[in-house]
Amino acid sequence: MIRYKKLGYIALNVTDVERSTHFYRDMVCLDQVGEIKEDVAFLSSSSDYHNLMLNKSDKPGLKRIGFEMESTKEWEKAFELLKKEGYAPVEVDKEERALLKIDKAFRFRDPNGVTFEFYNKMMQRAKPYEPSPVRVLKLDHVVLRVPNLQDTVRFFNEVLNFKISDTRHKPDGEMYFAFMRCFPNPFHHSFGISQGDDLRMFHIAYKVEDINDIGIARNRLINLDVPVIFGPGRHLASGSIFMYFLDPDGLTLEYTQDMEEFPEENPREPRMLDHTLRTTDLWEGASDPRIGKVGHVEV
Numbered sequence: 001m002i003r004y005k006k007l008g009y010i011a012l013n014v015t016d017v018e019r020s021t022h023f024y025r026d027m028v029c030l031d032q033v034g035e036i037k038e039d040v041a042f043l044s045s046s047s048d049y050h051n052l053m054l055n056k057s058d059k060p061g062l063k064r065i066g067f068e069m070e071s072t073k074e075w076e077k078a079f080e081l082l083k084k085e086g087y088a089p090v091e092v093d094k095e096e097r098a099l100l101k102i103d104k105a106f107r108f109r110d111p112n113g114v115t116f117e118f119y120n121k122m123m124q125r126a127k128p129y130e131p132s133p134v135r136v137l138k139l140d141h142v143v144l145r146v147p148n149l150q151d152t153v154r155f156f157n158e159v160l161n162f163k164i165s166d167t168r169h170k171p172d173g174e175m176y177f178a179f180m181r182c183f184p185n186p187f188h189h190s191f192g193i194s195q196g197d198d199l200r201m202f203h204i205a206y207k208v209e210d211i212n213d214i215g216i217a218r219n220r221l222i223n224l225d226v227p228v229i230f231g232p233g234r235h236l237a238s239g240s241i242f243m244y245f246l247d248p249d250g251l252t253l254e255y256t257q258d259m260e261e262f263p264e265e266n267p268r269e270p271r272m273l274d275h276t277l278r279t280t281d282l283w284e285g286a287s288d289p290r291i292g293k294v295g296h297v298e299v
């Protein structure tokens with residue numbers, strides 16, 4: 001069974017790289033790493049060289065999702081496994097790895113055609129990351145909407161060894177959402193998958209230090225007319241306090257805080273959770289219809 005370190009980075013497509021770089025730097029409070037070159041920007045929320053890559057495209061949304069493996073041995077195991085299972089992993093060439101500041105990497109497509117990159121390690125920055133005024137701790141999770149949830153969950157669980165933390169169900173019992181963690185990373189979900197009519201990125205989330213960061217962020221966003229579209233509230237599934245807002249292209253971002261963690265040995269069983277608003281938000285707030293609307297997935 002293959003083992004992961006964490007959700008490593010997200011590559012987003014944005015319509016105006018400079019505008020989005022300023023937004024992710026000044027409003028989301030990530031570090032811009034290096035200058036914008038050839039319409040590509042890198043931002044970081046840790047000592048990693050980057051956790052967010054911005055690329056120019058007229059279709060804003062997701063380009064790919066990068067996971068860091070626990071070790072080079074696990075990276076090699078993952079490559080062999082995906083080859084054996086017929087997912088045709090392709091190694092990333094030296095020039096691109098130099099741009100991404102990663103050592104070894106391969107890409108493959110999941111059953112929906114979404115590009116995933118698995119890498120063994122990323123260059124670490126000497127300069128400490130000192131987020132301010134919103135204390136962002138890490139890239140936390142990404143959520144996709146897919147046309148076939150059952151097959152997608154099966155692939156991530158049975159082939160890729162992601163664990164199911166919880167699922168949500170309609171009144172007739174049908175599953176419509178799965179929260180998955182990249183084993184043995186303890187956090188409740190680094191990857192969420194929702195049943196949808198089409199393939200779309202729903203949101204990406206950054207973890208912040210505490211409730212003060214959510215309050216500070218809310219006022220800063222509202223003062224600059226950035227749409228805050230849901231929250232603050234508390235999700236029942238992970239137990240986290242959340243707040244969702246929109247980036248300049250209308251992509252949905254979430255700040256999250258205080259998510260449940262699972263032990264590697266003897267974790268609790270996944271729960272079947274209902275579809276009610278109270279399960280989505282224990283504080284019963286309403287979400288704005290713009291949530292998750294923009295999020296083209298490059299396939």
Ligand SMILES: CC(C)C(=O)/C=C/C(C(=O)O)=C(/O)C(=O)O
Nearest residue numbers: 143177192235237238239240280
């Ligand atoms: C709206 C979905 C179905 C939901 O319940 C979301 C919950 C959580 C959580 O429990 O943390 C998320 O972070 C999320 O999917 O955004």
Ligand SMILES: [Fe+2]
Nearest residue numbers: 141143205254
């Ligand atoms: Fe989320």
